[in-house]
Amino acid sequence: MPPLKRVLTDVIVVGGGGAALAAASAARSAGADVILLEKNPQLGGSTAWSVGSVTATQTPHQHKAGILGDNPQHHLEDLRLFSRALRLEHCDNFELGRLLCEYSPAMFDWLLSTGLEFVGPFPEPPHRVPRMHNVLPNSRAFPWLLGRHCRKQGVDIRLNTEVLHLIMDKAKGDRAHGVLARAADGSCSEYIARKGVVLAAGDYSGGRELKARFSSELIANVDAVNATNTGDGIRMGLENGGTVINGDYIRGPILRFVPPMHTTFEKSLPPLPAITKLLHWGFDHLPKRILRPVLMNYLTTALAPENSLYEHGAILVDRDGLRFGDERDQPARNAALRPDGMAWMIFDSTVADQYQQWPHFVSTAPSIGYAYLEDYRRTRRDIFHCAATPGELAASMKLPRTAFEKTLADYNANAAASDAPVRGDRPAIVKPPFYALGPAKAYIIFTNGGLKVTLNLEVVGKNEQIIPGLYAAGANGQSGMLLEGHGHHLGWAFVSGLIAGKNAAQAQA
Numbered sequence: 001m002p003p004l005k006r007v008l009t010d011v012i013v014v015g016g017g018g019a020a021l022a023a024a025s026a027a028r029s030a031g032a033d034v035i036l037l038e039k040n041p042q043l044g045g046s047t048a049w050s051v052g053s054v055t056a057t058q059t060p061h062q063h064k065a066g067i068l069g070d071n072p073q074h075h076l077e078d079l080r081l082f083s084r085a086l087r088l089e090h091c092d093n094f095e096l097g098r099l100l101c102e103y104s105p106a107m108f109d110w111l112l113s114t115g116l117e118f119v120g121p122f123p124e125p126p127h128r129v130p131r132m133h134n135v136l137p138n139s140r141a142f143p144w145l146l147g148r149h150c151r152k153q154g155v156d157i158r159l160n161t162e163v164l165h166l167i168m169d170k171a172k173g174d175r176a177h178g179v180l181a182r183a184a185d186g187s188c189s190e191y192i193a194r195k196g197v198v199l200a201a202g203d204y205s206g207g208r209e210l211k212a213r214f215s216s217e218l219i220a221n222v223d224a225v226n227a228t229n230t231g232d233g234i235r236m237g238l239e240n241g242g243t244v245i246n247g248d249y250i251r252g253p254i255l256r257f258v259p260p261m262h263t264t265f266e267k268s269l270p271p272l273p274a275i276t277k278l279l280h281w282g283f284d285h286l287p288k289r290i291l292r293p294v295l296m297n298y299l300t301t302a303l304a305p306e307n308s309l310y311e312h313g314a315i316l317v318d319r320d321g322l323r324f325g326d327e328r329d330q331p332a333r334n335a336a337l338r339p340d341g342m343a344w345m346i347f348d349s350t351v352a353d354q355y356q357q358w359p360h361f362v363s364t365a366p367s368i369g370y371a372y373l374e375d376y377r378r379t380r381r382d383i384f385h386c387a388a389t390p391g392e393l394a395a396s397m398k399l400p401r402t403a404f405e406k407t408l409a410d411y412n413a414n415a416a417a418s419d420a421p422v423r424g425d426r427p428a429i430v431k432p433p434f435y436a437l438g439p440a441k442a443y444i445i446f447t448n449g450g451l452k453v454t455l456n457l458e459v460v461g462k463n464e465q466i467i468p469g470l471y472a473a474g475a476n477g478q479s480g481m482l483l484e485g486h487g488h489h490l491g492w493a494f495v496s497g498l499i500a501g502k503n504a505a506q507a508q509a
């Protein structure tokens with residue numbers, strides 16, 4: 001076998017999502033030579049799948065909105081309220097939460113400095129003031145602009161390069177010395193880091209083994225929105241004595257409409273600052289009825305329907321046209337057990353008329369905040385169905401007509417089906433036209449188990465000893481933080497990446 005190729009640098013960053021790009025940039029700013037290794041053909045990871053909300057204080061957007069007294073201490077206090085509401089305060093990591101809140105203003109300034117454009121801040125109780133900022137035009141702007149920023153700085157970005165293992169140097173007290181990685185042609189190389197290795201390879205939402213290990217077989221069998229996040233960074237940390245905290249704290253299964261498959265003109269445009277600035281101007285000045293369809297056409301991710309739709313009379317059917325449980329009780333968990341985890345949401349024009357304006361929205365949505373049925377009709381023709389009769393609706397959804405008609409008739413007659421209870425006091429689905437949204441699919445959105453790290457983002461190994469030269473950021477370095485509320489996961493990816501990258505660059509070789 002030919003000897004492995006050896007590549008020497010100062011800092012190696014594993015992954016190419018938000019945390020990795022922040023780490024690479026910070027390490028380069030601190031004077032290090034940096035190689036970033038991403039296994040996929042493009043940068044982005046879950047960061048590019050996200051809705052794109054980033055929560056931060058003391059931003060220019062808050063100041064412009066007249067929110068002047070907000071600060072990291074208030075942010076931390078409100079972060080606690082999210083965990084308290086879930087009765088999970090005892091297992092959250094507020095030491096790192098403090099780091100997240102304190103660093104958020106600088107992190108947001110850094111994002112802006114790279115050319116990213118945001119709208120907001122949007123309110124999200126129990127945050128005492130609006131803090132949620134949404135990226136324009138969608139979350140693909142993160143890898144696009146942060147990747148460009150890193151390349152300009154001189155970061156060596158290598159795509160299609162999968163990191164397989166860490167290389168440890170026994171002579172230096174089991175110091176992380178580099179990584180073994182495989183290129184697309186199957187050839188392997190050793191990448192040696194003079195200073196440090198940053199693990200930023202995302203969560204294990206798509207990693208069957210780790211989901212089964214930390215949670216259950218049911219969860220292991222549910223597909224992830226981002227199937228390529230297989231928890232490789234977490235695995236490499238575990239192989240070298242690291243510990244995972246809150247591994248069973250998993251977001252999902254959750255029903256989300258399948259992401260749009262079609263490309264729109266808007267989506268084919270790169271998120272150049274000239275375009276996003278124009279959109280931002282439009283957001284501030286144009287009537288929302290003009291701007292909404294434009295912004296919705298940028299949609300790339302999977303949106304989650306509100307559970308209130310079921311309270312108001314919507315039902316779910318599977319690929320066979322059958323109901324499969326009380327829609328108000330764990331609909332996603334039940335859907336996960338059906339063929340492909342797929343479900344279609346059915347309702348009549350009484351519900352449709354209601355879900356056209358605040359407070360009855362179908363889902364939250366990037367940039368516009370909340371999407372109503374009309375938004376779906378105009379921009380999600382792929383999952384929007386409307387017909388004069390149940391039979392025609394079944395045809396539009398490509399579901400078995402007879403079975404679907406019987407399901408609806410049984411439901412309206414208040415008769416129980418084998419897997420679904422009676423309608424009870426919910427309204428019957430009788431007023432034409434009839435509507436369906438779907439398919440929706442039961443997904444794991446993200447996992448929250450992360451390696452235990454110090455406040456410097458160093459990975460903690462056996463006997464609570466730091467593993468020299470090894471850092472973890474983003475999902476890999478979540479270290480027990482729950483990051484509840486919108487915008488804290490991305491916030492953490494960027495904050496932890498910036499800190500880990502800088503510290504790795506300054507590590508003693």
Ligand SMILES: Cc1cc2nc3c(=O)[nH]c(=O)nc-3n(C[C@H](O)[C@H](O)[C@H](O)COP(=O)(O)OP(=O)(O)OC[C@H]3O[C@@H](n4cnc5c(N)ncnc54)[C@H](O)[C@@H]3O)c2cc1C
Nearest residue numbers: 015017019039045046047051052053163202474475489490
């Ligand atoms: C649908 C959806 C919506 C979301 N919306 C929001 C939101 O609006 N706000 C928010 O705060 N959070 C949101 N999140 C969560 C957030 O996106 C993630 O927590 C965050 O992006 C994690 O960043 P990361 O850099 O740690 O990982 P990622 O962005 O996933 O990056 C990890 C990268 O590592 C690469 N990688 C993996 N293994 C290897 C390997 N062996 N070798 C080389 N590279 C490897 C992956 O391909 C990937 O590119 C959302 C998530 C999803 C799925």
